[in-house]
Amino acid sequence: MYSDEIIDGVGGMSKFQALVIFVFNGPKLITSWGMLMMSFAGVTPQLWWCVNVINNDASNNTGLKQCSVGDNSTTCAFVYSTEKSTVVNEWDFVCDRAGIRLLITSVQMGGVLIGALFSGQSADVIGRKKTLFIALLLHGGLNLVAAFSVSWQMFIVLRFLIGAMVGSHLVVSFPYTMEFIGKGWRQITSAITFWQFGSALFAMSCWLRPDWSDQHIILAALHIPFLACWFVAPESLRWLAVHGKLEEAENVVDQMARYNKRKKPANTAILLKKLSEEEKKRRNSDHKYNYRDIYRHWDICWKSLVIQVIWMCMSFSYYGISFGVGNLAGNLYLNMFLVSIIALPGTTMVFFLSSRIGRRWTTFIFFSVATIGAFGVVIVSRVVSSESIRGPATTTMALICRFGVGSAWNSFQTTTSEQYPTVIRNLGYGAANTAARVGSIVSPYAFAMGGEDLLPPFVIVGSTMAVCTLLTVLLPETNKTPLADTTVEISRRDYTLDKDVEEVSEEKTVRKSSLEI
Template sequence: MMFMVFGNYHPDWQCLGGFKQHQNSSLDNSTLANQTLDILVLDRWLNESSGLDFNDSYWNRSTPGSCDSIKMCQDIGFNEGSNTIVTEWDLICDLSWVQSIIIFIQMIGVLIGSYYGSLIGDKCGRRVNLYISVAFHTVFSLLAAFSVDWKMFACLRFFIGLTVGGMLSCCLVYPIEFVSKWWRGFLSTFPVWNFGAATFSLVVLLLKNWKHVHIATALFSLLVFLLGFWVPESMRWLALQGKVEKAKNIANMVAAMNHRPPPNTTALEIFAKEERKKLRAKGTQYEHVVDMLKKDKYFSLSLKMGLIWACMSLMYYTISFGMKFLAGNFYINFIIFSVAEIPGIIFVNPISRRLGPRLGSLVYFVLIFLPCVGLVITHFMASEDNKGNIIFYLALLAKMNILAAWKMMTNFSSLMYPSEVSCVSTDYLNTCARIGAIISPFLIPNITGSLYVMFLILAIYLLLCCLFLVSIPLKMKESSGDEEQQKSQLSVIVEETELEVRYSECDQDA
């Protein structure tokens, strides 16, 4: 998912092999042949010989190469040390738009993959969906390393996005079904995403080659796929499909592997019976998102929630993919930005219990908003010597709170929607988040000097989200059925295994 943070990066470039003859130039091109010249020399030559006007800001570019004069180069070369898709196919200047298009295509794949991953999970099982996605991810990641041009690479990134979407549709809730109550809370707050991003950034630091990174990702996916022969199917899904005996066998296997006595599996039978009965009684009143949005009481709430979720996704991926413009070593920055999000996530539950999810979300929104505004002010007010470092720390401060705010908003959203629409509301909000990710590459500037525009847009959007959040009524959650019936739940604690199966009309993995 985060590959294009590295794929979009490129080191400084220079003009190689001399310059093409200019009609107004008295400089003999042959004297420049077979020489490696700094592009700033070419800039001065063009300025004197062709009468082009270059202002002071032109000379302060972050890279030696100038897009205004790249056409005069016979060839260009990037500084040694990094091999990305930008350096592979010279995706700079007139072709810089390709970087955003590749991210856009990948995120479209993630959106489609999330939808069909959920369908496959419902029809064929969580295990089948997860490991089919991992298997194809292995294949497409390996093929991407042998792309012959950026068009082929973009196509393969679309299919990689499909597989990532399929994995995301179940990988976070799938493990929770096999553990007891305490471990569910631990797994739901464990920074899995950040651990993966930090590990990936270390791989990028070691390899610094886009082909090798893809091959390494494919090999790691292959190892994960091999676990599919050991990890069992979801007991909850088997029970809902009427395959109670298979679910019992899995429960006994889990107990045996943990050296526990066989559990009392009566809970599975009761759960399956009650769940199917409730589903038949409830019917398909809110089977699709459109059914939910037709109701006035859900339309306003869903519109505001959807915009907030899109904002969270937009901010996260925009800052991530725009990391290449920040001061300092790109690879070290990548690691720092991946690890820095963990402290914010750790404090989500304590802040939520202390302030409530809405006020807690506002606190995190403010912690993101202030650095974004400060970065815009820094661009105009700070001196050139200190500007780069200040912008780096402000961007880091904003990024480290985005996932925490997103987690807090997830808790708040679950409280605002009643059980009768919790399934379709989850699908709707996840779709809004994917749309935010799809838009994100188009906010990323082409040059460092325009970075403040990106943060200005994010700050304005975040301010609107704060207004949306404050305007949502706290008493929104209600159900069309009997209140006591909606609050009822099945809870059976199974002897020493501490396996607790809770009934609810629709839970996260649906």
């Protein structure tokens, strides 16, 4: 609460905040490439043939998309169409090796889980700035090395490490940015479309240069301007204050006031000291917060469990559709672009709706849209008999589902961060991201189990989105409420919100009774 007063005093949304948004959220343009790389690199070329090899002699017997059948002396020499170069034709991930392609994606998402798990703790121990830029530096370097992988075993290890760096960046960047934004403008962090633009640019890049190795090199080069931002990026004001680094925290306030051409509040030092002292009362002098703290007290524990279930379901649906885009009817690159760009209108809607009707009902609406889209795919795939109509219709409904879940995720990110106080915000956000990776790890297999049949995966997607829709209404509304800095404040704030709701309800009852009289 004290930090909100300081930030609003020097400009809750001005030039400095615009710089912060670019420096901390801008790298999502490139981490989206790292996350979604296998949506292109894992696609099987349109045509492939098995040329039977008997006793080391190639025969004229070839099979279009058919694996070799015969005795032990018969093997396949695979030949692929040349419209794209992916890891499938690089290491022959077809027939009995087709499962390796799915394994690489799942291992990568396992890396995202590990990165999310450790970066939440790291950001609260060594700081947001160091954690974010270390992850970004390693992400660029690992992608460059991955471009020159000499075996699929080397590639899968690198994809795991790349996933860990993506997870680290995602966990830190959002709450890091939000901690510099005034309470009336926090929803703008969900409306910024860096991730969507990045994934759309990735689709265009793959269309222009359809080679998995070249895409890794291009991605590595794009890190340079963002890494240069280290020299202007400030550490989190809130993190410095709650860790007792008051002089450094005041220097950040000076920097904010200078950029925004505003005067620093005269009581800045007093507010920072109060924030630091209140936190010291809540912990021992040598106590370090850890993930147990988001489950220690029931008023935070139940919200953490609900948040994590929702994140797991969102991630399953979001990345399942992203990595399964090759199964949709139509042009691969156009579908990749549409799957990415479809979320842009939603981000604008989230920005305006979350301020007017609140975070909770905004998220509820978009989860409902995702549920309708998913079950729409199921219905169309079984009811429509004409292939010329069924293909475009199922793709359209899948895009509607992707629009819904992507927009709901944008809205729910803000809700998640606002549910936790500063001292455990990154831990709570990190735990939510960790739960999300469980969903993303299993999503490639769920979307592959039906082959070209979209019914099985979208039945699961529709069911999970329906669960998210119901769970959303359980969380308290946080629109235009101060960010809590300590665990004491979060309990006090939720009690105040509940009391306000009760008072409003009582007032409406009194008015209704008066009208009846």
